[in-house]
Amino acid sequence: MPKISALLITLNEEDNIASVIENLHFADEIVIVDSFSKDRTIEIAKNYPNVKIYQHQFEDFTKQRNYALSKAKFEWVLFLDADERVTKKLKKEILETVNSKNPADAYFFYRKFMFKDKPLHFSGWQTDKNIRLFKKSKAKYTEERLVHEVLCVNGSQGKLKNKLIHYSYQNYHSYKRKMLSYAKLKAKELYNKKVEPNPYHYYVKPLYKFIHGYIIRLGFLDGRKGLTICYLNALSVYKRYPFLDEMIKNSKKGF
Structure with missing residues (x-):
């Protein structure tokens, strides 16, 4: 066997x-x-x-x-x-x-x-x-x-x-920490690909992530749970770009 x-x-x-x-x-x-x-x-x-x-x-x-x-x-x-x-x-x-x-x-x-x-x-x-x-x-x-x-x-x-x-998902704060840790790793991944953030990344991508989860994928039917998850998932998308911007600035300073 x-x-x-x-x-x-x-x-x-x-x-x-x-x-x-x-x-x-x-x-x-x-x-x-x-x-x-x-x-x-x-x-x-x-x-x-x-x-x-x-x-x-x-x-x-x-x-x-x-x-x-x-x-x-x-x-x-x-x-x-x-x-x-x-x-x-x-x-x-x-x-x-x-x-x-x-x-x-x-x-x-x-x-x-x-x-x-x-x-x-x-x-x-x-x-x-x-x-x-x-x-x-x-x-x-x-x-x-x-x-x-x-x-x-x-x-x-x-x-x-x-x-x-x-x-x-055990509680709001632990899931948020997880989403932020994912955002940092995603920022590193984007940095390795030489992506530079612009307004599209900061506004359109996180907004689309939220709308896709909450409206298109019917998150509103999950009630408050769906709103919380869709918000935190969109936050993870948004946060990757400040992290990426910081990496780019530090590399230019020689850090």
């Missing part, structure tokens, strides 16, 4: 780490690559004998994920975020898939976005999907993207039917 390496990258995930490790009990190994957490993440993870822990300095999500891939022992990889959970039905589907006669080389998972403990039905998340299960020899995260990283698959792709649960 094919074996599965479950991979996680973590930073200060003491609220999630025990739950996600226990959720991945069906994997043949669990590998954690931690960015030197300052909370109890590592202390808690060490309580689980089936977990291998590595600490690696964080540069960007792509490098961190590729480093974790290098530590996987088995061909089949299940790569989750610490705030994601596999349901019983999805677990069954994963095991049936890797044990099937002619599986694809990689599989997309649709995700159900949770606003605290309640599902968000619209706001752009209704078609959210990522590749989470794949053959190690057939895939690598593309190095051009530093955040919202993309897995490049040299082979066939499929989709699983059952959704992955995504507990991304």
